[in-house]
Amino acid sequence: xxxxxxxxxxxxxxxRRDRHHDWATEVAAGVxxxxxxxxxxxxxxxxxxxxxxxxLAMVTDGLxxxxxxxxxxxxxxxxxxxxxxxxxxxxxxxxLVRMSELHPHHPVITVDRDFRVYRRNGREVIPxxxxxxx
Numbered sequence: 001x002x003x004x005x006x007x008x009x010x011x012x013x014x015x016r017r018d019r020h021h022d023w024a025t026e027v028a029a030g031v032x033x034x035x036x037x038x039x040x041x042x043x044x045x046x047x048x049x050x051x052x053x054x055x056l057a058m059v060t061d062g063l064x065x066x067x068x069x070x071x072x073x074x075x076x077x078x079x080x081x082x083x084x085x086x087x088x089x090x091x092x093x094x095x096l097v098r099m100s101e102l103h104p105h106h107p108v109i110t111v112d113r114d115f116r117v118y119r120r121n122g123r124e125v126i127p128x129x130x131x132x133x134x
Contacts, residue, residue, distance in 0.1 A: 001030045001031055001032055002035075002036075002105060003031070003036070003106050003107050003108070003109045003129060004035065004036045004096055004099050004103060004106045005035040005036070005037040005041065005109050006037075006041060006092070006093075006096055006108055006109060006110035006115070007048065007092055008110055008111030008112055009109045009111065010037075010045040010064070011045055011049055012024035012111060012131075013025060013027075013058075013063075014045075014049055014051075014054050014055075014058070015049060020111050020131045023131040027109060027129060034064055034065040035063060036064070036065065036066075036067040036068070036099060036103060037064045037065070037066060037067070037068075037096075038067070038068040038096065039066055039068075039070075040070070040092035041095070042064075042066065044090070044092050045058075067099070067103075068095055068098070068099050068102075070095055073095075076098055077094050077095065077098060080094045080097055080098065084117075084118060087114055089114065089118075093112070093114060093115075093118070096108055096115075097119075097120055097126065098120075100120045100127075101120045104120075107126075107127040107129045108126055108127070108128050108129070109128070109129045109130075110129075110130060111131055113134060116128070
């Protein structure tokens with residue numbers, strides 16, 4: 001499976017007590033190549049898990065790989081920040097929306113309902129993989 005990993009997925013995968021852990025483990029079992037992500041997601045996951053080692057292990061083990069340079073997409077990130085300002089998106093979300101534009105065949109793997117609102121390329125629904133009921 002191809003995909004773009006969001007913070008909530010990585011946290012749920014690593015934290016056995018997370019309510020979405022079983023879902024995240026099932027999703028991870030279907031990964032056939034590293035999931036794409038950005039450094040902002042890795043930083044958020046490290047903070048939430050209180051462990052940079054756990055997050056770096058996900059990179060080393062091949063679950064995820066960084067595939068985005070925010071500096072190359074600053075103008076687009078600014079436009080997305082203005083468009084979704086009422087939702088108060090964080091940098092990681094904006095980077096993932098942009099990554100979805102760049103990798104249209106990769107769904108975003110997330111627990112964040114905002115990805116049902118965010119649009120890529122203006123009005124295009126972003127394909128997502130989410131826990132049941134989200």
